[in-house]
Amino acid sequence: MTDKILIVGAGFAGAVHARVLAEAGYDVQVIDKRPHIAGNAYDYTDANGIRVHAYGPHLFHSKSRNVIDWVSRFGVFTPYAHKVRALLPGGAHVPLPVNLDTVNAVFGTGFETEAQVQAHLATLALPIAAPANAAEYLHANIGTVLTDLFFRPYTQKMWGLALEEMAVAVVKRIPLRFDRRDTYFADDEIQLLPRDGYTALFERIFDHPNISVSLSTGFEKPMLEGQDFCFNAMPIDEYFGFALGELPYRSLRFHHETVIGLPTRGWSVTNFTDKGRFTRETCWHVLPHHLEQNTGRHTRTREEPCDYRDNDMERYYPVKTADDRYAALYERYKALAGAETKIQFIGRCGTYQYLDMDQIINQSLLSAQRFLARVG
Ligand SMILES: Cc1cc2nc3c(=O)[nH]c(=O)nc-3n(C[C@H](O)[C@H](O)[C@H](O)COP(=O)(O)OP(=O)(O)OC[C@H]3O[C@@H](n4cnc5c(N)ncnc54)[C@H](O)[C@@H]3O)c2cc1C
Missing domain, CATH: 3.40.50.720 (NAD(P)-binding Rossmann-like Domain)
Structure with a gap:
């Protein structure tokens, strides 16, 4: 024994x-x-x-x-x-995963139904029957504009690799939605x-x-x-x-910063769509039970991806x-x-x-x- x-x-x-x-x-x-x-x-x-x-x-x-x-x-x-917003170059915060409101914000459209969004994305999608990498998968589903805005710089920062070099599975984890659901994880x-x-x-x-x-x-x-x-x-x-x-x-360096005030907002994590060093930022106090003591300050943490050899x-x-x-x-x-x-x-x-x-x-x-x- x-x-x-x-x-x-x-x-x-x-x-x-x-x-x-x-x-x-x-x-x-x-x-x-x-x-x-x-x-x-x-x-x-x-x-x-x-x-x-x-x-x-x-x-x-x-x-x-x-x-x-x-x-x-x-x-x-x-x-x-859990809710995540993406910060667009113009300063707007839009739902991520991409949904109906994200599409309206990016294209200036006023869609109200899933069918309208799907029809619009179908006009943008490229005809790729069997996507061999992450870029082809995204192009086949949402076209190049949304791919280049939400996935290309983020993936390059996150992995140090172009979308073309990444496996389909990496981006397939993130659902694509055509309605107004704005929670990050699947409903079930x-x-x-x-x-x-x-x-x-x-x-x-x-x-x-x-x-x-x-x-x-x-x-x-x-x-x-x-x-x-x-x-x-x-x-x-x-x-x-x-x-x-x-x-x-792949590794991450965490940059913690003290911020005065306790702003209320409906999401904790913001993804950056720009080409800077950071992929995302977390405001911890928004998560339940994370404001343990009210000091009038909060902490935000930005993530900077890197190779694990460069991070101990x-x-x-x-x-x-x-x-x-x-x-x-x-x-x-x-x-x-x-x-x-x-x-x-x-x-x-x-x-x-x-x-x-x-x-x-x-x-x-x-x-x-x-x-x-x-x-x-
Ligand atoms: C940035 C980030 C965000 C994540 N977010 C989520 C999320 O939102 N939801 C979710 O479900 N999952 C999330 N995960 C995944 C989650 O962290 C993993 O599922 C989980 O940590 C896996 O547990 P583990 O025991 O396999 O590994 P770990 O938690 O990494 O534990 C392994 C332990 O082994 C120890 N160890 C390694 N080598 C040695 C050694 N030689 N001797 C002694 N000890 C050793 C390490 O120090 C470590 O503590 C996230 C992961 C990361 C990196």
Whole structure:
């Protein structure tokens, strides 16, 4: 019977594995190289009395009742419909994803129905039957004007790549709407935020007598000695000493700024359509429970994308190119990992995929349950 488990990474992937296995009676040790728990979902209250997400705004959304039920065991969640606006060159803020009002603002039209918007976009769409990259997908659906305004500069800043070099999947994540719906995520998703923040949620997940957590502790191979199994959320290429080459990531530098006053407005995140260095800005106090103390000031955070090598190897987004070359490299690392009998790679960097929190939780619940079914 396996009883000692090492978990590398105190983000959602590691935390879910830790809790499920601890509840099944395993002795679980969690390590993280950072000085805090919660991985990229980590949040804190700053000197302005504002709750800030250290690694960019994390909005919880899911179609899975199972996932919501599981996380709700560890905290109260508040319903929250996330809205994003794009700042146009003329200074107007328009809904994003593109909807009927966005189309009217850009083209100066006065459409009132979905059919009118669809008919207009059909006149702009280019006849591309099988789009091979993100640019072709957008041109085939909304034409060049909206593509060049909302997607081209943003993608270039975000990824350091032209739309033509990006996979269709990167832009397909963002819905295209022809009506007036202006919430960011799809209607069939449950959208929530943890009332007391993500860090408090993780404290409760780790609060189990069978779990111990060591922070500021990087993984080293000798740590595997004496362990019966290891779930490892570290970058898979790093574990293998980059033997096959690097799996690259896009990173972000966060620029926090104190602003006097607490303006009320109906959205928290603004995307910039210009060619400057920043992709978006978050005004945290607009999110429920993020104005923890009224100091008369608020915090806004701008994101500046960069290569992860230029940001202390902070890995945020796996790079998905149109030719899938890095996905192919990851498959070769995965084959190497297949020969390891006592390690399973998990999470965003262990499996080199961008996954939302609910997807990571879902995968981790299934993975821990599969492990229990296998070894008991
Ligand atoms: C800017 C940004 C915004 C996002 N917004 C959203 C959102 O709105 N909604 C949503 O659902 N998802 C969002 N996500 C995705 C979300 O962050 C991930 O789904 C989630 O963090 C994945 O959890 P994880 O445990 O796989 O990885 P992580 O949270 O990254 O945790 C992995 C942990 O492993 C640790 N680690 C790595 N290497 C080592 C090592 N060698 N030794 C010890 N520890 C190590 C790291 O320090 C880290 O704490 C966003 C991600 C980013 C980058």
